[in-house]
């Protein structure tokens with residue numbers, strides 16, 4: 001059994017979508033980041049960075065428990081544990097890792113900053129809002145170009161798509177209309193139609 005520490009946000013949904021896709025049993029432990037539950041000593045022992053998501057695999061390497069934090073590391077760990085969603089063929093594998101790192105270093109932080117300045121700043125802040133919206137749109141352009149040549153970010157459906165999808169699902173928050181980026185739109189619809197994705201995007205339910 002995998003213990004999943006998560007909340008209703010895009011980084012958390014990467015882990016729950018992955019767990020639904022690979023079909024491993026897991027137990028959800030909601031960590032309400034709005035109430036500061038990520039800062040409790042119990043949770044910091046699991047994720048020293050006080051962010052969701054994190055997992056504990058009770059049947060980790062050698063049959064012993066293993067904790068994993070950072071969503072990208074969680075996706076790689078679960079892919080390698082199950083042999084799913086990360087090719088073992090060297091070229092396909094590095095392509096998937098490239099687009100996973102593109103998400104971790106670009107899409108997540110930049111979209112996240114756009115959301116912060118557009119939605120949470122105490123007063124309108126044009127300079128940072130424009131900076132992060134502009135970079136967000138540039139990243140959509142990069143994805144759109146790539147998805148014009150391949151069905152998924154790294155060719156086959158992979159952990160790179162699972163990492164990116166929950167952030168694109170918040171396109172309304174960063175004021176992007178998906179039809180502006182037709183290849184991203186096609187990719188988004190294809191992933192949205194996957195039953196495992198639908199289930200994982202509801203963990204924990206948004207009203208929780």
Ligand SMILES: N[C@@H](CCC(=O)N[C@@H](CS)C(=O)NCC(=O)O)C(=O)O
Nearest residue numbers: 009010011033051052053070071072
């Ligand atoms: N690089 C981390 C980022 C995780 C992250 O920023 N999680 C957010 C929710 S999407 C969080 O826990 N925020 C709480 C906080 O910043 O206090 C990862 O990918 O796991």
